[in-house]
Amino acid sequence: MRALAVLSNWNVVEGGTVLHILGIGFSHPTNVIDNPFIEQLNVGTNEAWILDKIGIRERRTSLPLSYISETRNQDAEQALAHAENTPHQLGVNAATMAMQRAGISPHQIGMVICNCCTPKEIYPSEAQRLADALGITAPVVDVFTACPAFALHCDYLDRFDESALPDYILALSTATLTQHVNYNDRSDGAIWGDGAAAWVVAPRARGRLKVLETYFASDPTRSQAVVVDTYGHFHQDGRAVRDFSVRQTVRLVKRLEEKFNLDWKRDIFIGHQANATMLEQICNNRDIPPQNHWHNVSYIGNQAGAGAPAVLGMHWDMMKPGQRIAVAVVGAGLSWGSVLLEVVS
Amino acid sequence: MFSILGAGFAYPEGEISNEILRTLGGVSPSGTITTRRTALKLDYLLTERNADPKRGSTAFVQTPTDLTLRAALMAIEQAGIARSQIGMIIGATDTPLQVTPGESQRLGDRLVEKIDAFDVSSGLTTLASQMHALLHWKVERMPEYVLCVAASAPTQRVDYRSGIAGSYLGDGAYAFVVSKRHQGFLRVVHAEQRRVSAAREGFVLPLYGHIRMDQGAPQVIEELIANVLERRATTENALLICNAFEPASIAPLALRFGMSDMGVAEDLALFGHCLCAFPGAVLAKRAAQLNRGVRVCIALADYEGLGGIVELERC
Incomplete structure (x- = not known):
């Protein structure tokens, strides 16, 4: 058996299982919450403040704008009843795109792993509902950590002995967090969007993206810093989470730079899609030029675990062979992780 | 190991x-x-x-x-x-x-x-x-x-x-x-998940609201567990843990596959069924009292047709 070099929690894939990502899909609702809409809610914010602090112009939501205006979503249970999209529907769309890009059919999927922090039902789970809708008969598992899902899923699969993995795995992250937002809060309403992303992973087939390294870690002693209450709303310790997000992302990126000699004239950075101002701060810290920083948060909002992989999916046709893509994500848990990818075809 | x-x-x-x-x-x-x-x-x-x-x-x-x-x-x-x-x-x-x-x-x-x-x-x-x-x-x-x-x-x-x-x-x-680096008292020799049937009606746990459990739900889960066990050839003489709801169904189910109930019926009768936590709680309560060499077969099923098997051996 070829030797693996293991550095603490980071798995450098030099031998052993080599994962490839064959296709990535994404899906977002069509309703748009723009900054003028938030201004007219009269919650003490304006576009200038939003752009300065968060850098987001628009977000996609599964909720009717009239529902938000009339109720401010004070009762999160009612949001579910009024929503025009569900995490399941968005996930199906994203998965369909991913499988089409991968050139495989649902019956070829041997495992489904799913991350959803806004399920409509616990039984059956989102993973099960998605698999049923897609015609997938493989086993399904919810592998969950909210925002850093892309890093967790890649790292989770990378831990398996290759022989125990099926030929194709469908991984998804889907969430409709605007259904848990209190729109009387001046900042929460400006952050969140809804969306889904899906990616087809293969341990033996070659695909567009080769996984060079995976990493996932967490500090649950700070888990109550970012919370979505089942019967209530999202809430967070904003300042602490912002500091954590910037610091941790910079650490993740620096480590990848040093180990893999990343070249920001050619290589790409994708961060957690929570706050465009924060991402700009990170890029300035690491001298990443704007054209090599891919993002979508400024016009979609924070899509939780779907954000970073959706960015990948949206840039699917822009990837250049030989390019390396550093995905560094942080979020609830508090948890964080990174995936280093190489564009191979 | x-x-x-x-x-x-x-x-x-x-x-x-x-x-x-x-x-x-x-x-x-x-x-x-x-x-x-x-x-x-x-x-x-x-x-x-x-x-x-x-x-x-x-x-x-x-x-x-x-x-x-x-x-x-x-x-x-x-x-x-x-x-x-x-x-x-x-x-x-x-x-x-x-x-x-x-x-x-x-x-x-x-x-x-x-x-x-x-x-x-x-x-x-x-x-x-x-x-x-x-x-x-x-x-x-x-x-x-x-x-x-x-x-x-x-x-x-x-x-x-x-x-x-x-x-x-x-x-x-x-x-x-x-x-995997230290030997414990129970060795996990096999664990798998697979589809054993099409989805069946019977049990829904929504994010909000009450659990919906149909009158026939206990019987459905017993059938699904039997589907799981039918696909596994090495259950004879093992102790069975399963996630059935009805205590009276455990002994016949175990006997049908050459096994004995490890204590599922007793725990159901005294504690009720705690869904995802139930089989593990049954195992944890009794595992240390098992004699060396005894095998345990945990057979699980859900209403979406997913089945799971975990086989263990007392070391």
Whole structure:
């Protein structure tokens, strides 16, 4: 058996299982919450403040704008009843795109792993509902950590002995967090969007993206810093989470730079899609030029675990062979992780 | 070798007896279940019958994570290790009071340890999916000790004014300290998940509102468990743990496949069924008393047609 070099929690894939990502899909609702809409809610914010602090112009939501205006979503249970999209529907769309890009059919999927922090039902789970809708008969598992899902899923699969993995795995992250937002809060309403992303992973087939390294870690002693209450709303310790997000992302990126000699004239950075101002701060810290920083948060909002992989999916046709893509994500848990990818075809 | 070094379980102290069910008036006690454990305040149940589960979410004496913590501390003590030696927590709950963070992360917070933590769950087959992952992870990619937990408090989702769910369901949690570098007292020899049938109606646990459990749900899960066992050739003479709801069905099911009930019927009768946490709680309660060489077969099924098997051997 070829030797693996293991550095603490980071798995450098030099031998052993080599994962490839064959296709990535994404899906977002069509309703748009723009900054003028938030201004007219009269919650003490304006576009200038939003752009300065968060850098987001628009977000996609599964909720009717009239529902938000009339109720401010004070009762999160009612949001579910009024929503025009569900995490399941968005996930199906994203998965369909991913499988089409991968050139495989649902019956070829041997495992489904799913991350959803806004399920409509616990039984059956989102993973099960998605698999049923897609015609997938493989086993399904919810592998969950909210925002850093892309890093967790890649790292989770990378831990398996290759022989125990099926030929194709469908991984998804889907969430409709605007259904848990209190729109009387001046900042929460400006952050969140809804969306889904899906990616087809293969341990033996070659695909567009080769996984060079995976990493996932967490500090649950700070888990109550970012919370979505089942019967209530999202809430967070904003300042602490912002500091954590910037610091941790910079650490993740620096480590990848040093180990893999990343070249920001050619290589790409994708961060957690929570706050465009924060991402700009990170890029300035690491001298990443704007054209090599891919993002979508400024016009979609924070899509939780779907954000970073959706960015990948949206840039699917822009990837250049030989390019390396550093995905560094942080979020609830508090948890964080990174995936280093190489564009191979 | 992948083995269990420590096992823990937790049931809350509150008891919903058949007399209480009759007092509540809406739920007829099942013939063979005498009590169910609940983490809810009994006076809340008696006055409001959990008509609004959202109110029930504020009526806990112990939260699901309180139960997870108790089970985890038991497992860690039995394993003879310090909390700081745990390298990872894999968790699950099907009755979260917070949809984010995950149960594993809430537990890590309560243990006051910086541990890598995330949730792995698959409903009623959760124990199988957790064990399947850990069994098939490369040794070098698995921490020295991993804590594997699940908690369920379905009584907070039961409508005690009507239906059958209140007769069968109770609250509980399990925890296991596992390792591939140290030998424990239970070796995990096999773990798998697979589809065994098309989805069947019978049981829905929504994010909001009450559990919907059809009259035929117990019989459906027994059929699905039998489907799981039919696909497994090596069950003879093992002790069976399964996630059936009806105590009276366990012995015939075990006998049909050449096995004996490990204590499922007794635990169902005394504690009720705690959904994703049930099979692990049964195992944790009895594992240390097993004789060397005894084999255990855990057969799990859910209403979506997913099946799971975990086979263990007492070392």
